[in-house]
Amino acid sequence: METKFSLFNQINSLCYWLLACSDYRTSVFLDAETDTYGVCITHNGLELYTKTISGFSKRKAEFLEQELDRMVAGLLHLKQNVQQKSA
Template identity: 50%
Template sequence: METNLSLFNQINSLSYWFLLESNYKSSVVLDAEKDSYFVSIKKGNKHLYTHHISHFSKKNKNFLKFELIAVVNSLLHIRETVVHRQQQQQSA
């Protein structure tokens, strides 16, 4: 569970980074009633990334860890792209 908590923290930190450091909007929703976890990154009205984990509390721990790692890696890739574009704009 500690690994998953660390992954949740990374997802939240990356989501917060998008809100503060870019013009991308992000949201992370853990819905206890629907037993789901949802991550979304948007630019304007265009969804760049979404990931939904349903039956969250019933997921196999290893599979959940795998899914969360995939979310973190995707968000890191998007952040890297945003930073690269920002650097290109500043140097132009």
């Protein structure tokens, strides 16, 4: 469980960094009614990255961690691109 919280924190931190340090717009959502968790990153009105996990509460822990880890990797890639463009 601790690993999942760490991944959630990384996702939130990366989304906040993209929002604060670039002109990318971020949204992180957890919808209890549809049981989904997701991230959406846009730039100039175009979606650059979107990842949604359906059946969020019903996922096995190891599969959920893998999906969250992939989200972190995708967001880190975007952050590195932003940093390279501004260097």
